[in-house]
Amino acid sequence: MSVHTLTVDGMEVAVPEGATLLDAVRAAGVELPTLCHLDGLSPVGACRLCLVEMETSGHLQPACATAAGEGMAVLTQTPQLQHYRRMAVELFFAEGNHVCAFCVANGNCELQDVAVAVGMDHSRFPYQYPNRRVDASHPRFAIDHHRCILCTRCVRVCDEIEGAHVWDVANRGGECSIIAGLDQPWGEVQACTSCGKCVDVCPTGAIFRKDDTTAEKEANRERPQLLRSAREQHQWQNQ
Amino acid sequence: MAATPQLQLRCCAASGCRSAGSAALQAALLAARDQLGGAAEAVTIKPVGCLRLCGRGPLVALDRRGGDGQEPSAGSTELYAELTPEQAPALLAAATGLGEAPTAQRLDPAHPFFALQKPVVLEGCGVVNPESIDDALAHGTYAQLRRVLLECTPEQVRDQVKRSGLRGRGGAGYPSGLKWDTVALQPPGPRYVVCNADEGDPGAFMDRSVLESDPHRLIEGMAIAAYAVGAEQGYVYVRAEYPLAIERLRLALRQARGKGLLGSGIAGSSFNLRLEVRVGAGAYVCGEETALLASIQGQRGTPRPRPPYPAQKGLWDAPTLINNVETLTSIPVILREGGDWYASIGTEGSKGTKVFALSGAVANTGLVEVPMGTTLRTVVQTIGGGVPGADGPDGGVKAVQTGGPSGGCIPAHLLDTPVDYESLKALGSMMGSGGLVVMGETTSMPEVARHFMRFSVNESCGKCVPCRAGTVQLAHLLDRFVERRATLADLERLEELCTMVGATSLCGLGQAAPNPVLSTLRYFRQEYQAACRDPDQCEPLDACVLQEVTR
Numbered sequence: 181m182s183v184h185t186l187t188v189d190g191m192e193v194a195v196p197e198g199a200t201l202l203d204a205v206r207a208a209g210v211e212l213p214t215l216c217h218l219d220g221l222s223p224v225g226a227c228r229l230c231l232v233e234m235e236t237s238g239h240l241q242p243a244c245a246t247a248a249g250e251g252m253a254v255l256t257q258t259p260q261l262q263h264y265r266r267m268a269v270e271l272f273f274a275e276g277n278h279v280c281a282f283c284v285a286n287g288n289c290e291l292q293d294v295a296v297a298v299g300m301d302h303s304r305f306p307y308q309y310p311n312r313r314v315d316a317s318h319p320r321f322a323i324d325h326h327r328c329i330l331c332t333r334c335v336r337v338c339d340e341i342e343g344a345h346v347w348d349v350a351n352r353g354g355e356c357s358i359i360a361g362l363d364q365p366w367g368e369v370q371a372c373t374s375c376g377k378c379v380d381v382c383p384t385g386a387i388f389r390k391d392d393t394t395a396e397k398e399a400n401r402e403r404p405q406l407l408r409s410a411r412e413q414h415q416w417q418n419q
Numbered sequence: 420m421a422a423t424p425q426l427q428l429r430c431c432a433a434s435g436c437r438s439a440g441s442a443a444l445q446a447a448l449l450a451a452r453d454q455l456g457g458a459a460e461a462v463t464i465k466p467v468g469c470l471r472l473c474g475r476g477p478l479v480a481l482d483r484r485g486g487d488g489q490e491p492s493a494g495s496t497e498l499y500a501e502l503t504p505e506q507a508p509a510l511l512a513a514a515t516g517l518g519e520a521p522t523a524q525r526l527d528p529a530h531p532f533f534a535l536q537k538p539v540v541l542e543g544c545g546v547v548n549p550e551s552i553d554d555a556l557a558h559g560t561y562a563q564l565r566r567v568l569l570e571c572t573p574e575q576v577r578d579q580v581k582r583s584g585l586r587g588r589g590g591a592g593y594p595s596g597l598k599w600d601t602v603a604l605q606p607p608g609p610r611y612v613v614c615n616a617d618e619g620d621p622g623a624f625m626d627r628s629v630l631e632s633d634p635h636r637l638i639e640g641m642a643i644a645a646y647a648v649g650a651e652q653g654y655v656y657v658r659a660e661y662p663l664a665i666e667r668l669r670l671a672l673r674q675a676r677g678k679g680l681l682g683s684g685i686a687g688s689s690f691n692l693r694l695e696v697r698v699g700a701g702a703y704v705c706g707e708e709t710a711l712l713a714s715i716q717g718q719r720g721t722p723r724p725r726p727p728y729p730a731q732k733g734l735w736d737a738p739t740l741i742n743n744v745e746t747l748t749s750i751p752v753i754l755r756e757g758g759d760w761y762a763s764i765g766t767e768g769s770k771g772t773k774v775f776a777l778s779g780a781v782a783n784t785g786l787v788e789v790p791m792g793t794t795l796r797t798v799v800q801t802i803g804g805g806v807p808g809a810d811g812p813d814g815g816v817k818a819v820q821t822g823g824p825s826g827g828c829i830p831a832h833l834l835d836t837p838v839d840y841e842s843l844k845a846l847g848s849m850m851g852s853g854g855l856v857v858m859g860e861t862t863s864m865p866e867v868a869r870h871f872m873r874f875s876v877n878e879s880c881g882k883c884v885p886c887r888a889g890t891v892q893l894a895h896l897l898d899r900f901v902e903r904r905a906t907l908a909d910l911e912r913l914e915e916l917c918t919m920v921g922a923t924s925l926c927g928l929g930q931a932a933p934n935p936v937l938s939t940l941r942y943f944r945q946e947y948q949a950a951c952r953d954p955d956q957c958e959p960l961d962a963c964v965l966q967e968v969t970r
């Protein structure tokens with residue numbers, strides 16, 4: 181297996197061929213916030229939190245969606261990057277309706293975690309208070325679009341791991357929303373196997389189990405990676 | 420043979436003139452010819468593509484050529500504008516020497532609007548009948564494809580393109596020869612060639628004009644490109660808002676297949692190429708190359724991070740050459756005249772000619788092809804005639820907008836800037852695909868910035884947060900300036916957010932969305948300051964354009 185060596189914030193690391201810059205950053209023991217990325221799902225590079233600076237060119241690249249290459253040098257914590265990350269998190273909070281106090285995911289929400297990590301305690305951008313829907317037509321789960329950050333993890337896990345492709349994105353720009361089937365009530369979409377993988381991977385309280393109330397959501401975000409290694413490398417959790 | 424002069428009326432049948440009634444005019448001319456009989460019967464009436472001065476359509480050109488069937492020289496062509504069907508008999512009578520021409524309608528072909536143009540891409544535009552492959556063939560179309568297939572290796576073709584210095588006309592100006600090499604030199608396997616005819620910039624209609632006026636030349640250029648990179652399948656991606664362009668392109672493709680110029684064993688060689696049209700639903704973002712490829716594959720048109728670039732991994736993960744309409748349409752001429760000939764036109768860094776769609780507050784609106792390096796002043800004042808009814812050194816021009824929602828506003832005092840990729844970029848604008856919108860002195864720059872920001876809000880695909888949510892916040896901030904209830908803190912926030920959205924967005928749409936704001940801030944900052952509520956901190960009074968705010 182061929183190996184690439186590169187530096188992350190000046191530290192040398194070696195990663196196998198095919199690894200991403202995010203793998204390299206983690207190998208260097210550096211904490212980098214991520215939201216759209218989830219191990220086991222294909223990368224999309226959408227949330228822009230994992231942007232790193234290529235030391236020679238000054239270009240910003242999403243670590244999760246960029247292949248690590250021999251001799252690369254990346255910076256992860258420049259003041260500018262930290263500033264941009266904080267602004268990105270502010271934009272996330274301002275564009276949805278995130279009321280942590282009574283959210284199912286309070287205390288177990290990646291958006292919250294990221295806000296803490298980048299030091300965002302309030303948004304300087306006015307809240308948009310969008311008028312979004314809640315769909316509780318599924319017998320066991322529900323989706324509250326007010327809390328959706330459009331990371332598309334649910335879309336990808338359902339398509340790539342479960343193979344049911346229940347979820348999709350509709351519309352454009354700020355009007356984007358996650359839809360079930362052909363924009364039907366979730367409960368009417370026959371392709372849904374009720375496997376609950378979308379509940380497990382959703383970083384916020386947008387998709388949840390109906391039995392859960394405030395701060396009760398427990399996610400299982402390792403599930404895609406576990407399933408993928410089981411299928412592809414025949415490595416099982418209990419081995 | 421005795422030289423009875425041949426008379427030909429070329430009637431513009433492109434969208435601009437069609438909307439001004441060119442179809443009725445052409446019908447009236449045909450009817451008048453039948454009615455007049457005699458000498459009029461010898462007048463050829465031919466539909467052609469764009470005759471350039473779109474703002475004054477319907478346009479008709481009258482060629483009086485010698486009996487030997489020569490191409491008309493400039494002196495023997497008369498041009499008429501804004502004709503009504505009622506004037507058709509008079510025009511025919513005048514053509515045959517039986518009456519007075521409608522002089523009020525007559526344009527001067529020596530006017531700088533026509534005289535300063537250098538048709539390269541538009542060589543056949545307004546000359547050939549876009550619906551007839553025989554006419555295209557008679558004008559030399561497909562001759563270079565045939566020659567290249569028989570005489571040149573793909574390397575030789577790419578070499579000419581490299582020598583020409585041609586850069587992509589889709590906006591970014593990437594060297595085309597280099598891109599072709601990158602695709603050609605990928606490991607063996609299938610390849611694709613794609614023509615980007617999405618043309619989503621408001622104010623741009625260059626690509627549409629080419630498709631409507633001379634589709635065979637584009638097909639020839641694409642076929643040569645496909646041969647040069649080893650592709651056997653290609654797509655032209657056109658927006659659905661261009662029905663006439665799509666119709667003519669489809670017809671041209673059928674005609675080319677019928678003549679064996681597309682398909683298997685083209686022109687007796689072993690080269691095969693299938694070309695298809697893909698119609699997009701008219702999303703600006705689908706002009707972005709990775710979104711366009713996703714759309715061709717039937718997926719949602721959203722960009723993805725690059726690298727890998729389409730040249731490495733494009734359609735169905737195969738190496739894919741994607742070029743703009745104008746880029747590909749330049750190819751046949753480059754091969755006919757040679758790369759060095761092309762490189763002798765234009766400037767050091769930007770070779771050849773560029774087609775602009777001139778519109779806005781300008782006397783002569785239409786399609787303009789000039790050598791790169793021509794100054795904006797020449798384009799806007801000499802060719803365009805400045806703002807109607809205005810005078811003064813800058814002809815009443817306040818600013819020129821280039822590059823659409825991704826570009827910027829260049830103020831009148833910089834009109835002597837040559838149009839080339841680097842100069843426009845240095846001014847905080849960009850070449851873009853060629854839309855050039857002239858703005859008069861009464862234009863409010865924060866309003867212009869908000870107009871383009873709202874466009875970006877509507878056209879953002881919504882995939883990445885800086886563009887999806889950032890443009891919304893920027894548009895709200897700009898509202899405050901337009902409504903004059905901003906504060907200096909808003910100004911600071913506006914600049915901060917512009918920088919962030921530009922630096923962190925995933926694709927060119929978000930990265931360039933702040934440009935209209937940043938460039939107007941750069942040259943018209945006082946208008947933003949004047950819109951702030953703390954006038955004490957405003958610039959000194961004479962710098963304030965909007966005086967009443969400082970009272």
Ligand SMILES: Cc1cc2nc3c(=O)[nH]c(=O)nc-3n(C[C@H](O)[C@H](O)[C@H](O)COP(=O)(O)O)c2cc1C
Nearest residue numbers: 587588589615618619706707708742743746927928
């Ligand atoms: C938001 C956006 C819109 C674009 N729209 C177009 C377009 O309408 N036509 C076009 O040719 N290129 C467009 N481009 C540029 C393409 O991504 C690509 O660079 C181009 O088609 C490459 O062709 P060229 O090398 O011949 O310029 C756009 C880019 C972005 C980011």
Ligand code: SF4
Nearest residue numbers: 328329331332334382
């Ligand atoms: S519902 Fe959850 S997983 Fe799906 S896009 Fe929204 S935030 Fe992401």
Ligand code: SF4
Nearest residue numbers: 880882883886926929
């Ligand atoms: S920058 Fe805008 S258009 Fe481009 S990917 Fe992001 S949201 Fe979509």
Ligand code: FES
Nearest residue numbers: 217225227228244
């Ligand atoms: S985690 Fe990399 S862009 Fe979202």
